[in-house]
Amino acid sequence: MARDYMGVVVNIRREGISGISRCVMLVLLHYSPGAQLIDFMSSGHSLLETGHFADLVVKCKQKEWKLHRAILCMGSKWFEKALTGDFMEARSNEITLHEVDPELFSWVVNYIYGNEVTLGSEDANTFALEVIRQWKRADYFVLNNLEDNIRTALCDHFHEIGHVVQWRKLQDEETDALDEDYLSSLAQAMEEAFEHSSRCSVVEDAFATLVKSSSWWVLAQEEVTSMIEKYPGLATKVIRSLMKDFRLEELIKDVPHRCAGTPCVKLGSQQLQTQAHSMPTAQTFAARSPYITSVKTIANCQSCHEKKVALDRMKKHH
Secondary structure (H helix, E strand, C coil): CCCCCCCCCEEECCCCHHHHHHHHHHHHHHHCCCCCCCCCCCCHHHHHHHCCCCCEEEEECCEEEEECHHHHHHHEHHHHHHHHCCCHHHHCCEEEECCCCHHHHHHHHHHHCCCCEEECCCCHHHHHHHHHHHHHHHHHHCECCCHHHHHHHHHHHHHHHHHHHHHHHHHCCCCCCCCHHHHHHHHHHHHHHHHHCCCCHHHHHHHHHHHHHCCCHHHHCHHHHHHHHHCHHHHHHHHHHHHHHCCHHHHHHCCCCCCCCCCCEEECCCCEEECCEECCCCCCCCCCCCCCCCCCCEECCHHHHHHHHHHHHHHHHC
8 A cells, every 4th residue: 555645734924024013003103192002013913813003904705804005015016006006996995806715815914914824735635736726816916925935835745745656656566656636636736827827937847846756657647648738838847857857958968069070971972971970978877767768869960960851851752
């Protein structure tokens, strides 16, 4: 029996909120000299819980939050533009969010106010899906400094899953790399990510980590290759990862621009003759995947490439 996937919950907190809270408090107290200074100057949590000095109400379906414009603008580019630009929200004391899930918005608000928030879920099968949904909200509201945390959380998760895949395959090569429940959740996560944005570098980088950490075993599973075919961004990252892992980029760069010594393509009186050079740096690389046993480069120099193409065409006609 293969061991279960491990779920890891990641807790993060936005830095610098205490200073922001103090500034907000001091400004508000300056303009409200009758207000009493209570013990919540050191944390945005108390401002959020009590609603003291709130100057904005945000409604999301059946829930509402009493919030502070200054804190929202410092933590979110979306709120900064909405509340300071030439928009209706900038002139109103109320914003209604029609297409945002209240639970996810509560997560956004807690992050902006400096409270500890959780990335992902304890269920490893749904971890990636949950993180990507949080990433979508973070991307929508342009939350400062959160993208790096999300990238790290996803990459760490996929790194662990890749190692579990290797462990499974060592026990039994016939077993699936990823089980049905995990694949279903992963497919949904990819669909939601690329529906949100056609360019998802965070998601693409993390997916490449899964492929590489599994020693490419996941590529033997049809559901995974279908995802790669469906989303070109994933294919690009996987190919780049493969080239880097097997040092293919270095080998390609080693192809000389011109012949050194004996020409690799000779122009004779009767016909074109060609001889592909084995590059001095060409080596056989042991690959970790059972599907790629070695990589070796044998190539013509760049200046002779067109001559070789011409020769190939002549051979076809004779």
